[in-house]
Amino acid sequence: MAYLSKDDLERIDTIIENLRMKTGCSFPEGNLVDFAKALGVLVYESKFIKHDDVDGFLESPTKSNEKAKIFLNKDRPTARKKFTLAHELGHYILHKDSQRQYRFDEFDYSGDEEEVKKETEANYFAASLLVPEEKLKSILALSRGDINIAAEYFGVSKPVIENRIKWLKINK
Numbered sequence: 001m002a003y004l005s006k007d008d009l010e011r012i013d014t015i016i017e018n019l020r021m022k023t024g025c026s027f028p029e030g031n032l033v034d035f036a037k038a039l040g041v042l043v044y045e046s047k048f049i050k051h052d053d054v055d056g057f058l059e060s061p062t063k064s065n066e067k068a069k070i071f072l073n074k075d076r077p078t079a080r081k082k083f084t085l086a087h088e089l090g091h092y093i094l095h096k097d098s099q100r101q102y103r104f105d106e107f108d109y110s111g112d113e114e115e116v117k118k119e120t121e122a123n124y125f126a127a128s129l130l131v132p133e134e135k136l137k138s139i140l141a142l143s144r145g146d147i148n149i150a151a152e153y154f155g156v157s158k159p160v161i162e163n164r165i166k167w168l169k170i171n172k
């Protein structure tokens with residue numbers, strides 16, 4: 001995983017804080033699809049018959065009157081779809097200037113360094129959005145550090161909680 005500096009993490013945290021204020025949506029209480037809608041992004045779930053290795057993808061608009069679209073692989077578990085949607089929203093928010101119309105995600109990063117960094121940023125965005133720091137600290141305190149309980153509470157997988165904890169230790 002590419003290294004994100006403290007500045008990178010703080011920049012993304014600030015963006016998320018602004019989006020929370022702008023949309024009035026915070027997690028895990030909020031609905032992520034409603035949050036996407038509030039940002040002007042359309043969300044679809046479909047079967048990826050020829051591309052079942054793909055978790056989801058972002059289609060950026062080519063004209064100013066079009067909206068961005070995120071497609072999720074219908075066959076993935078709920079927690080995975082949720083994380084993928086948050087990850088694609090991360091690309092939409094953080095990498096808008098990118099010239100690419102399509103960004104496919106199968107969570108296997110083998111691109112160049114710049115692309116790997118973008119993937120890491122999108123993962124950090126997703127984890128920070130879905131697992132806010134103060135709420136995570138409360139849950140871990142209440143559950144005596146039980147990661148399974150935290151994962152269930154936030155509706156994400158265990159590795160997402162583990163990475164979030166790792167990132168919070170860096171971001172001090």
Ligand SMILES: [Zn+2]
Pocket residue numbers: 087091104105118119122
């Ligand atoms: Zn990605």
